[in-house]
Amino acid sequence: MLAEFLQYLFTGITIGATYALIALGFTLIYNASHVINFAQGEFLMIGGMATVSLTAMGVPMVLAIVLAIILAGILGIALQRFAIAPAKQADVVTLIIITIGASIFIRGIAQVVWGKEYHVMQNFSSDEPIRVFGAVLNSQSLWVLGVGAVVVVALVLFFTKTLTGKAILATSMNKEAARLVGVRTQMVLMLAFLVSALLGSVAGIVVAPITFTSYDIGIILGLKGFVAAAIGGLGSGVGAVVGGLALGIVEAMAAGYISSDYKDAVAFSMILLVLFFMPRGLFGPKVVERV
Amino acid sequence: MLNRFMQSRLRGLVFLALILVIIPAFLSNSFQYGMVTQIAILAATVVGLNLLVGFAGQISLGHAGFFGLGAYFTGIATGTYGWPSVPALLVGAIMVGIIAWVVGRPILRLKGHYLSMATLAVGFIIAIILNNERALTGGPDGMPVPAFEVFGWELSSFARYSLFGLEIEGFEAWYIFASVILLVAVWFALNLIESPIGRALRSVHGSEVAASVVGVNTAKYKSLVFVISAIYASLMGSLYAHFLGFITPAVASFEFSILFITMVVLGGMGSTFGVILGAAVLTLLPQVLADFQELETVMFGLILMLTMIFMPKGLLPTLTAIVSKRMRKKAGGEA
Numbered sequence: 249m250l251a252e253f254l255q256y257l258f259t260g261i262t263i264g265a266t267y268a269l270i271a272l273g274f275t276l277i278y279n280a281s282h283v284i285n286f287a288q289g290e291f292l293m294i295g296g297m298a299t300v301s302l303t304a305m306g307v308p309m310v311l312a313i314v315l316a317i318i319l320a321g322i323l324g325i326a327l328q329r330f331a332i333a334p335a336k337q338a339d340v341v342t343l344i345i346i347t348i349g350a351s352i353f354i355r356g357i358a359q360v361v362w363g364k365e366y367h368v369m370q371n372f373s374s375d376e377p378i379r380v381f382g383a384v385l386n387s388q389s390l391w392v393l394g395v396g397a398v399v400v401v402a403l404v405l406f407f408t409k410t411l412t413g414k415a416i417l418a419t420s421m422n423k424e425a426a427r428l429v430g431v432r433t434q435m436v437l438m439l440a441f442l443v444s445a446l447l448g449s450v451a452g453i454v455v456a457p458i459t460f461t462s463y464d465i466g467i468i469l470g471l472k473g474f475v476a477a478a479i480g481g482l483g484s485g486v487g488a489v490v491g492g493l494a495l496g497i498v499e500a501m502a503a504g505y506i507s508s509d510y511k512d513a514v515a516f517s518m519i520l521l522v523l524f525f526m527p528r529g530l531f532g533p534k535v536v537e538r539v
Numbered sequence: 540m541l542n543r544f545m546q547s548r549l550r551g552l553v554f555l556a557l558i559l560v561i562i563p564a565f566l567s568n569s570f571q572y573g574m575v576t577q578i579a580i581l582a583a584t585v586v587g588l589n590l591l592v593g594f595a596g597q598i599s600l601g602h603a604g605f606f607g608l609g610a611y612f613t614g615i616a617t618g619t620y621g622w623p624s625v626p627a628l629l630v631g632a633i634m635v636g637i638i639a640w641v642v643g644r645p646i647l648r649l650k651g652h653y654l655s656m657a658t659l660a661v662g663f664i665i666a667i668i669l670n671n672e673r674a675l676t677g678g679p680d681g682m683p684v685p686a687f688e689v690f691g692w693e694l695s696s697f698a699r700y701s702l703f704g705l706e707i708e709g710f711e712a713w714y715i716f717a718s719v720i721l722l723v724a725v726w727f728a729l730n731l732i733e734s735p736i737g738r739a740l741r742s743v744h745g746s747e748v749a750a751s752v753v754g755v756n757t758a759k760y761k762s763l764v765f766v767i768s769a770i771y772a773s774l775m776g777s778l779y780a781h782f783l784g785f786i787t788p789a790v791a792s793f794e795f796s797i798l799f800i801t802m803v804v805l806g807g808m809g810s811t812f813g814v815i816l817g818a819a820v821l822t823l824l825p826q827v828l829a830d831f832q833e834l835e836t837v838m839f840g841l842i843l844m845l846t847m848i849f850m851p852k853g854l855l856p857t858l859t860a861i862v863s864k865r866m867r868k869k870a871g872g873e874a
Contacts, residue, residue: 278652331844334848335847335848337851338851339808339851340598341592341800342847344598345800345843345847346848348801348843349840350844351840352839352843353844355836355840356834356839356840357837359833359836360833360834471793475656475660478652478653478656482652482653509667509670510667512663512667513667513668516659516660516661516664517660519657519660520646520657520660523649523653523657524646527648529653
């Protein structure tokens with residue numbers, strides 16, 4: 249009984265931590281530009297796939313990971329400069345369609361370069377599972393949680409201690425005012441996409457040994473990240489982390505105790521339920537609309 | 540003034556009818572006929588979706604859910620239970636309308652991205668149910684759907700008919716049928732837009748607060764148009780199922796929902812004829828790009844991105860703006 253429960257909990261927290269990282273990426277870009285970036289999932293895919301193919305070419309794992317993250321970062325900047333920035337006058341829906349176009353484009357390139365098959369990535373450390381009260385914990389789960397925690401702490405420090413971080417926060421609060429006090433808002437937008445891409449690729453890399461990776465893995469992971477961000481309340485960092493973990497745990501429990509066929513249905517019902525009672529998510533800012 | 544409005548509305552409809560009459564001159568085989576028939580059905584669907592997105596300003600990322608429900612209701616009612624096509628289509632539409640009303644009331648209170656998220660979730664849940672209730676839907680493998688029939692008269696792409704002494708192939712008959720349906724769908728939409736309901740909807744799009752201040756019951760109109768667009772989707776889903784003769788849960792998938800909303804935005808939100816163009820372009824584009832083989836997806840994404848970046852208002856509104864600017868310049872030059 250306990251073993252079973254723990255097993256589902258471990259699975260849920262692991263995948264939930266990944267969702268949290270993706271949701272943080274959404275939150276960052278949303279705060280800086282009010283764009284929902286439907287290409288967010290592709291950063292995960294690029295991170296995982298590039299690491300796999302680089303290690304296959306004989307590049308040491310650590311170097312492969314660094315290169316993959318850099319590649320995703322370049323992609324993030326390119327997305328902002330060449331797709332989002334030129335369309336700044338566009339409607340919200342139009343921007344959504346642009347990011348969807350970008351994600352189809354990136355996926356198409358990945359399919360040409362890496363093919364359609366699934367790729368396996370080695371665990372970072374031992375393949376030996378860890379046993380806790382009868383539940384089996386994949387050692388990679390610890391990596392996911394550890395890296396997730398480090399990233400969250402780093403983000404908090406970045407936003408509270410560095411001038412650049414504060415500039416991003418200022419821009420998200422009031423773009424015009426930020427520009428008046430000398431923040432280069434275009435630069436900030438680019439930074440938001442860069443950091444978001446880095447976050448996504450890190451998530452994609454740490455989770456790849458557990459879920460495997462393929463050219464189209466970004467679609468569903470990106471969507472789950474969006475669900476997590478909406479549960480937590482768009483624009484809230486705490487919300488993204490809580491939403492991600494909650495979504496992962498609920499999904500794992502639903503798969504274990506109800507039916508794995510319906511685990512996604514449970515996740516999507518959860519978002520409807522949350523929005524029904526809290527139209528701005530759990531931690532969404534209470535915005536008073538100006539008329 | 541009213542007279543002129545009527546005329547302009549009719550002019551568009553007559554123009555569309557003319558195009559639909561001319562198109563067969565460029566078609567030579569059943570595959571091409573199938574393609575345009577499909578476009579007509581999908582176009583009628585997005586004409587309905589456009590009422591919600593383009594006029595009321597509410598985003599739905601789950602409309603394929605309603606389309607899929609219509610398709611599967613028809614498939615199950617006519618295939619498994621032997622219902623005639625028309626009652627199946629109508630009962631399906633009523634059922635979908637009720638579902639849309641029930642889920643629409645709470646989720647239409649949501650704004651912006653939360654509304655997209657909620658509609659996306661509704662669509663996903665429908666797709667998951669269709670995928671998993673194998674006994675009813677055949678699961679991921681899909682299910683066959685009988686031909687469309689009225690009083691024992693069957694409409695099948697593979698049959699032959701004689702109409703007023705004219706020999707018509709089945710696929711031609713389907714094209715004619717789908718064209719008429721599209722014209723009716725457009726006619727209804729245009730009338731709705733010019734009705735008091737349509738004005739109320741546009742006021743919601745402009746500013747919901749202002750609309751409610753001057754006494755527009757915004758919640759009522761938003762649910763109403765949500766239900767109407769869902770019924771459009773359900774009816775067209777039913778016809779689509781009959782036309783294809785075989786359906787899989789892909790008709791209710793997230794990808795399909797995205798395709799619908801993309802047709803609306805690419806063609807031109809709020810432009811009834813624009814979204815028809817969007818439906819045609821997005822259905823034909825993969826065919827044109829098939830020559831690029833493995834680069835097909837890359838090209839598709841690139842074209843979609845570039846079009847939206849450089850024509851954020853959509854294809855038809857941008858093109859008409861360019862044309863009328865040229866005309867005005869010309870007129871100014873002569874004067």
